[in-house]
Amino acid sequence: MNFQQRKQLILQTVDEKGAVDVPELAELLQTSAMTVRRDLVQLAAAGLIYRTHGGAMRVRDAMVVPFANKSAMNVAHKEAIAQRAAQEILDGDVIFMDCGSTVAHLCPFIRHKRITVITNSLPVISELLNSSVTLNLIGGEVDKERQAIHGSMAGEHIARYHADRAFIGVDGISLANGLSANGEQEAQLTLALARQASRVYLLCDSSKLETDKYLFFAPLSLVDVLITDAQINPDLADTYRQAGIDLIY
Amino acid sequence: MNFQQRKQLILQTVDEKGAVDVPELAELLQTSAMTVRRDLVQLAAAGLIYRTHGGAMRVRDAMVVPFANKSAMNVAHKEAIAQRAAQEILDGDVIFMDCGSTVAHLCPFIRHKRITVITNSLPVISELLNSSVTLNLIGGEVDKERQAIHGSMAGEHIARYHADRAFIGVDGISLANGLSANGEQEAQLTLALARQASRVYLLCDSSKLETDKYLFFAPLSLVDVLITDAQINPDLADTYRQAGIDLIY
DNA sequence: GTTGATTTGAACAAAAATAATCAAAAATAA
DNA sequence: TTATTTTTGATTATTTTTGTTCAAATCAAC
Known part of the structure; x- marks a missing residue:
């Protein structure tokens, strides 16, 4: 041969x-x-x-730029949450998506929608590059580990935009302490996105409920809607609702 | 028989x-x-x-069906040009890289350097994500076809930075008409990068020399150094040098 | 970051294929 | 028949291709 x-x-x-x-x-x-x-x-x-x-x-x-979508934990839950969240999105919407892994699972459910996605997540950009979605990438310093953009320039960039909905993730959430994160950068960016959105959706699998991370960065009231999975304890769900959170699962 | x-x-x-x-x-x-x-x-x-x-x-x-896609043409030349260009970069430098395919070939030669790369090219980001290079991504609208960031926000973003060197590509260059491009967006971005850099390096394989595209966007004087391949006609090289271009090949 | 496992490219050696040379056989011409 | 040209096959040198080894680069996991 x-x-x-x-x-x-x-x-x-x-x-x-x-x-x-x-x-x-x-x-x-x-x-x-x-x-x-x-x-x-x-x-x-x-x-x-x-x-x-x-x-x-x-x-x-x-x-197509291959950014790895890591974290295989609770994939089923994350997909269920993402699918439910995608129902909230209407054609013509402008939405923010942060760099959380749960948020990234939104991609398959929105790729055919006629919307604009503004994000700091490289995997999200990669997944939506061949889709009907109009993309806007937040600029700034590249956080290699999280495959996302952070830093002061990112904050300034976000401040110039406004979105109908922001889909964000957190590392921890509790009634007592609100939202918490493992890194200052993520916290800062999440806050910036929430500030510029009409409606803030927190995507969070039930394992993170009532857990605290080291950095408390926002009260529960930052969030308009909390979308989680069906594993949530019904009593806990009621408690959140009584605290004024619009909870979906 | x-x-x-x-x-x-x-x-x-x-x-x-x-x-x-x-x-x-x-x-x-x-x-x-x-x-x-x-x-x-x-x-x-x-x-x-x-x-x-x-x-x-x-x-x-x-x-052989050589409908060679643009990015795969003249790979050997592009690599030689990129290798030569990489020699110009010093540790500690802050450099701009645009979204041209020749410029993207710089990546393998700079991944060990301790420098900061500011770029609007998604492939460049992808290639340097696991490297010693500090990355900064220019934000703005995502141009899906070119896998790059363009738009007015990108221009504003660049205006906030300054780099020691800018490595740019063009679609055409000629002594008579200067630099030309196929798209307005690329031209705009190239100009913005050149404006904010101390020294502008144009990476350009010899097949593009003395060719014109439809959009003339800058005079030759925008470029400080022109790096091309050894296929260049020596007489042509002399002509460029007499025009005040620092030509390397 | 650092280590360890893989992958790679360069150098060298072996094998295969080719081109060059030349003499013998066959065809052609005188 | 004899001389000349053409074709063929054998021999040898050269080139091309392939495989092995090993150092360096790269990737992945910690």
Whole structure:
């Protein structure tokens, strides 16, 4: 099997599977990994595939910026919460989305809506890049760990906008102490978003209810609507409602 | 069996099987490998088959479909340019990077440097997210096609910063008309970056030299240093230098 | 950050294929 | 028939391709 034949097989495989790795191709082509790598280099130079570490992928797939959406905890709950939250969004809305993982789960449910999303979350931008949503990215310092934008410039940027709804997440919430966070940056940004939105929706799975983190940054009254999952204790739900929170689950 | 007969059989076999090798044909034609090779050379010269190492194949199968997407063209040149440009960057620098594909090739060469990168390019952010570089993302409207940030907010954002160096790309450059672009947004952003930088580096492969696009947006004097590839015509290089451009290749 | 595992690219060596050379065989011409 | 040209096959040198090894780069997990 010569280069031309291998090349055809590689292109075909990449096109079919979307992504391949080197050992896989070496096995398929009955050749060494080094040869596969050399082939991939040539094909990539011709722009026919996109070279990745360990293999290759379709060029068009590589175009979308791959920001990882981490945190596999409570995915089912988060999806349920996000789906419920998406029902609140109307066509034509301008919404804020913060960089919380629960908020990010909104993406699949809003990608066909005709709305404008203003966010500081890179994964959200990535997920909505190929959608009908108009995107606006908040600028400022990049927080690599959280894959989000923070800092004073971000605050100033937000102050220039106004949204119909803000969808935010927190690290902790309690009746006694209100909203709390693990980082000052997130807290600051959450506050900025809430200030510029007509209606503030807090997306929060029930495991975070009545937990406190080290930084208390806002009273419960910042939130207009609290959307959580069905695991919430009904008595606790009542207590929140009596405290004036519009609670949905 | 003479050449005419062998030729018929070879063409037929190639057409049937798609690809053949020399020993296989030698066996089929009851002749030596040397003769087969001589036949193949003639047929290939006539354009009837595609000659490969070890045999031959159908012409249409060997036809590479190089509708090379813009970002994959001249990759080798772009990398060489980017590598040279990276040498200009010192530790501690604050640099601007625009959303051009040549500029994006800087990423691999700067990921270890201790610098701050301010950019409107999502691919650049993505590539440098796991690096030692401090990142600052320019905010504003997301241009989904170019995977970059544009708009008036982006301009305002840039105006608040200053960088030691700006690395920019253009769609066209000529001595007569200066810098030109295909889109107003890119042009606007490039200008904004250049205005806020101490030193402006234009990264531009030689195929773009002396070409004009529809929107002329700046004179050559905007650029301090032009970095291009070694394919540049030496006479042309002299002309640019006489025009006061610091040209590197 | 630092470590450890993978992946990669460069250098080298081996194998395969090719081109060049030349002599023998075959075809052609005188 | 003999001389000349063409074609063919064998030999050898060169080029191309491939595989192995190893240091460096990169990624991922801590």
